Amino acid sequence: MIKKICIVFLIAFPELATGQQFPYMEGYDLNPFSISPAYAGVNSAGTIFADYRSDWSGLPEGPKTYQLTYDGRVFKKVGIGGRFIYDRTDIFRHVFLTGTYRYEIKIAGNHYVNFGLSAGTYFNSIDLARYFNNPDFLPDNTLMGGLQYSKLKFATDFGLLYHFRGLEAGVAFSNIMFGSAKYRDTDFEYDPVKNYLVHIAIKVIPGDNWAFKPFVFLRGGQDYPVQLELASQVSYKARFWATAAYRTGNIIGLSIGAEIYNGILLNYSYNLCSDVALSTYSGNQITIGFRLREDNK
Numbered sequence: 115m116i117k118k119i120c121i122v123f124l125i126a127f128p129e130l131a132t133g134q135q136f137p138y139m140e141g142y143d144l145n146p147f148s149i150s151p152a153y154a155g156v157n158s159a160g161t162i163f164a165d166y167r168s169d170w171s172g173l174p175e176g177p178k179t180y181q182l183t184y185d186g187r188v189f190k191k192v193g194i195g196g197r198f199i200y201d202r203t204d205i206f207r208h209v210f211l212t213g214t215y216r217y218e219i220k221i222a223g224n225h226y227v228n229f230g231l232s233a234g235t236y237f238n239s240i241d242l243a244r245y246f247n248n249p250d251f252l253p254d255n256t257l258m259g260g261l262q263y264s265k266l267k268f269a270t271d272f273g274l275l276y277h278f279r280g281l282e283a284g285v286a287f288s289n290i291m292f293g294s295a296k297y298r299d300t301d302f303e304y305d306p307v308k309n310y311l312v313h314i315a316i317k318v319i320p321g322d323n324w325a326f327k328p329f330v331f332l333r334g335g336q337d338y339p340v341q342l343e344l345a346s347q348v349s350y351k352a353r354f355w356a357t358a359a360y361r362t363g364n365i366i367g368l369s370i371g372a373e374i375y376n377g378i379l380l381n382y383s384y385n386l387c388s389d390v391a392l393s394t395y396s397g398n399q400i401t402i403g404f405r406l407r408e409d410n411k
Contacts, residue, residue: 139165139181140383141401143327143347143357144371147185147195147214149311150286151230152273154216155193160186160406167399169385175204186407191218197232209237210269225278230286232271280317280327285310289335309335325349329359357383364388371401379403 139148145163146153163183170176178201185195195214201207212234219227275284289308312332319325331343345359345367352373359367364387371381385397 139167139179140359140367140369140385140399141165141371141381143329143345143355143369144379144381144401145183145403147183147197148181149313150273150275150284151195151214151232151271152216152228152275152284152286154185154195154214154230155187156216156218156228156275156277158186158405160184161403162406163379163401163403165399165401167397169397171396171398177201177203185214192216193218193228193230195232197234205241207239207241211235212269212271214271226276228273228275228277230271230273230275232273234269236267236269236289280319281314282316283314285312309333309338323351325352369399377405379405 141163142149145161146157148163148165161184163181165179165181165183167179167181168176169179180200182198183195185193187193193214193216195216197210197212197214199208199210201209212232214230214232216228216230219229221227270290271286271288272290273284273286275282277283287308287310310333313329315327315329317325317327325348327347327349329343329345329347331345332340333343334340341362343359343361345357347355347357349355354372355370357367357369359369361367365385366388367383367385369381369383371379374380379402381401381403383397383399383401
């Protein structure tokens, strides 16, 4: 019943409806391209990553996200990439498909600035028909649209990255679009949330085998509060790693991973919230990566 009320409200006041933030993905310490287009090809000559993420696993219609990315260097100062995301939350489906171009400028010495731009298409759908199965439901012509598809929409992301030896700092803007996503058969409008991510990280190598990399993230955007995340990764011989993170809202994240074979990478991430039952909130993400070419930077 609550879901139906929300849908009615959405249809009656479409100008008030705004979408969720860009799907959140972990494993950024393994695949930084997933957080900013400015990382395309910075750390790799060519890598493919595939991700599956499940949030609010205790709920039958909790968010599910599938992601496929490629990034690599094509020239000394140029990187390219591509990103496909399919995100499903209850009756909502979102599809992003973007290509990325990154250019590097040397400021002085080992100081570099990278500019990354992603452009592509966005598409979503709303399946209203899933709420008509209840025998107590009284049909309403407003809700009889069934599966509603949005028109294809142009979308862009922009990223700026500064790096000096082991220090990295950057800002990224996602869901930069021109106007609302309109639907083909109704007057619905959907506004994907424009958001930003500011981050800083530094890699410390105390010896030949071990390395530590702490991160600080600040996320924010249109109509939702700013979120702070503190994380730290420890790695051994660049083949085994573990990461612990804390985000505002009492969210704790843990992940482990390894290069299980030459060029084949595997990572698992788990989230929990101390304020919510573990069986309801917990989130899981599996990432597998393939290095297509040796890094000769």
